[in-house]
Amino acid sequence: MQDVIRVQTQDFDVAAEYARLAGDATVGAVVMFVGRVRDLNPQPELIALELEHYPKMTEKALHAIVLKARARWDLGAVTVIHRVGPMQPAEQIVLVLTASAHRDSAYMANAYIMDYLKTEAPFWKKEVTANHSIWVDARESDSTAKQRWEG
Structure with a gap:
């Protein structure tokens, strides 16, 4: 089965993407991660999250x-499907599905991909509130999570 890697502005259909992988009889496990826009600072309320990138x-x-x-x-x-452009709170941002004959490979690969995606993929986030817009700095916790794979 062929991998799917897309960067797009439109939302994605989790059920359709899962069905594409789950139809393979050699697949014993499909692990799914769906990242969503969250509002951790309700004062002022998040209006949008804007993601930018260099396409190629x-x-x-x-x-x-x-x-x-x-x-x-x-x-x-x-x-791996990652959205870019403006998104509202609770909208989907990223989907990572990993399919394998065994669950351990699917679990570990999914976590690995997300840890590296957060630190290695060139995406830039801007939070937009009623009062201001601010570019979001990389988190130390993301770098720490990636380090567990490098030992």
Whole structure:
């Protein structure tokens, strides 16, 4: 089964993407991560999250992350869909599906892909409230999460 890696402005259909992977009889496990826009600072209320990227650079980075995951775990298929542009609170941002014959590979690869996506993929986030817009800095916790794979 072929991997799917897309960067897009429109929302994605989780059920359709899952069905594409789950139809393969060699797949014993599908692990799913769906990232959503959250509002952690209700004062002032988040109006939108805007994600920007460099298209060719971003897609190249996502492919490289998936290839690294494939080198570590036996995976049947991988889906990575990441949205860009303006999004409202509670909207979906990212989908990572990892399919494997066994659950351990699917679980580990999914976490690995997300940890590297958060630190290696060239996306820039801007939070927009009624009062201001602010670019979001990278989080130390994301770098720490990635380090567990490098030991």
